[in-house]
Amino acid sequence: MESNSSKYEFMAEPFHCDFNHHLFLGHLGNHLLNASDFHSSEHGFGVVYLNTINSTWVLSRLAIEMSEMPGEYEMFTVETWMENIYRFFTNRNFVIEGLDGKVYGYGRSVWAVINKNTRQPIDLLSVMDGTINKYIMPERQVPIDKPSRVKMSDAAKVAGSVVAKYCDLDLNGHVNSVKYIEHVLDLFSMATYKKNRIQRFEIAYVAESHYGDTLTFYREEMAENEFNIAIKKSEPGSDEQVEVCRSKVKFVND
Amino acid sequence: MESNSSKYEFMAEPFHCDFNHHLFLGHLGNHLLNASDFHSSEHGFGVVYLNTINSTWVLSRLAIEMSEMPGEYEMFTVETWMENIYRFFTNRNFVIEGLDGKVYGYGRSVWAVINKNTRQPIDLLSVMDGTINKYIMPERQVPIDKPSRVKMSDAAKVAGSVVAKYCDLDLNGHVNSVKYIEHVLDLFSMATYKKNRIQRFEIAYVAESHYGDTLTFYREEMAENEFNIAIKKSEPGSDEQVEVCRSKVKFVND
Numbered sequence: 001m002e003s004n005s006s007k008y009e010f011m012a013e014p015f016h017c018d019f020n021h022h023l024f025l026g027h028l029g030n031h032l033l034n035a036s037d038f039h040s041s042e043h044g045f046g047v048v049y050l051n052t053i054n055s056t057w058v059l060s061r062l063a064i065e066m067s068e069m070p071g072e073y074e075m076f077t078v079e080t081w082m083e084n085i086y087r088f089f090t091n092r093n094f095v096i097e098g099l100d101g102k103v104y105g106y107g108r109s110v111w112a113v114i115n116k117n118t119r120q121p122i123d124l125l126s127v128m129d130g131t132i133n134k135y136i137m138p139e140r141q142v143p144i145d146k147p148s149r150v151k152m153s154d155a156a157k158v159a160g161s162v163v164a165k166y167c168d169l170d171l172n173g174h175v176n177s178v179k180y181i182e183h184v185l186d187l188f189s190m191a192t193y194k195k196n197r198i199q200r201f202e203i204a205y206v207a208e209s210h211y212g213d214t215l216t217f218y219r220e221e222m223a224e225n226e227f228n229i230a231i232k233k234s235e236p237g238s239d240e241q242v243e244v245c246r247s248k249v250k251f252v253n254d
Numbered sequence: 255m256e257s258n259s260s261k262y263e264f265m266a267e268p269f270h271c272d273f274n275h276h277l278f279l280g281h282l283g284n285h286l287l288n289a290s291d292f293h294s295s296e297h298g299f300g301v302v303y304l305n306t307i308n309s310t311w312v313l314s315r316l317a318i319e320m321s322e323m324p325g326e327y328e329m330f331t332v333e334t335w336m337e338n339i340y341r342f343f344t345n346r347n348f349v350i351e352g353l354d355g356k357v358y359g360y361g362r363s364v365w366a367v368i369n370k371n372t373r374q375p376i377d378l379l380s381v382m383d384g385t386i387n388k389y390i391m392p393e394r395q396v397p398i399d400k401p402s403r404v405k406m407s408d409a410a411k412v413a414g415s416v417v418a419k420y421c422d423l424d425l426n427g428h429v430n431s432v433k434y435i436e437h438v439l440d441l442f443s444m445a446t447y448k449k450n451r452i453q454r455f456e457i458a459y460v461a462e463s464h465y466g467d468t469l470t471f472y473r474e475e476m477a478e479n480e481f482n483i484a485i486k487k488s489e490p491g492s493d494e495q496v497e498v499c500r501s502k503v504k505f506v507n508d
Binding site: 016017018026033173186190211 | 431465
């Protein structure tokens, strides 16, 4: 039987590695998004096709769990497949492996297809007359928890803020999914990264933000080395804050 | 005769493209650095070898001139070679081409090899008993000006500032050469990038900056659409400013 998963090869490029000589999690996230994009294009339902029906993929949630990060210059593969398709979203899984088969980690993600004008989700089973459904692999799980609901209490404190600039923007003029990850990682000190590595990272994309928006990062320590983060935007000239992302970072010292 | 230049293929990945659907100049810069690294490794004088003699390559100057930027998903090549080797630096050139041979642009760069402890340049002709010298191609020029001396006057005004964070740092714990480029590009508004594209970009790396340093960007408009920029660092708790980079950005509206 033909497999509906595909595997793509990447390199942990030197300028994509941190001072610990391992790939930055933001660049790994970018590779997972590339793999998703290549995989959906391969099967005919990539953004190029979706643009012809005035719609596009949007990432809703991403969870990554790593036992190790690829080191400087290491080649690694990202294998991806769709686990399930529901009416308005699909679950896509990832395995990150070394060329020798060593598993570095896993990912889970949730995607929707939206209409580019209304920004509303469209019925996935209507895409390509429902044939998208024949590519799912419900039996192929990954051994990590699904993206969770990240809870925040009033104890969350402002940990930083940035104004969205030119290099933050994606093709659509929205703040780039990968840049949110980098801004979250930047909330933690060099001392934290010297002692620890990220064991699990989660992000949920709630709303879009734009050029000039101020992004304020609220952070709450839930347990030792475990942080929940809410990102809120305020538009230029306004103090009103609207939530755009929730994220969770779990460090481990091993 | 064997050529001493090499050509590497890259893709303008979707999350590396700006809202005009063309590759960000920062990511192009990263590809030029990768090509330099791959080329020097191929000939035996890459960072892996240099590390064995306690030294490393450092980029001193980079100039890029583009007639067009690769678009979303386009494959392109970066060809690179060393034009000349002097005692303490080498000139390395680049051609950026589409797979159909269309030239997108050119680059010039200046590199030194430094001792990792003293941070002082070492004699390039001493590397590999001088055999590095046999790879130069002095006859192969690129049709763009050499990196210039970027002049600043007292008219330069503060255009922005950032504090160096985790994702800004490279393998050595210094602010990453590519991140400086991104921070310079971020000084310009979305309106500027809507109307114009970057025709020429230059950067000279003067000193290293570190985690927690505040980088202040001074900008001076030299002519219409032509800006000189100086980046100065101040260490945490200090007001003293030390220059770390000079850059020049020339926009064109074509």
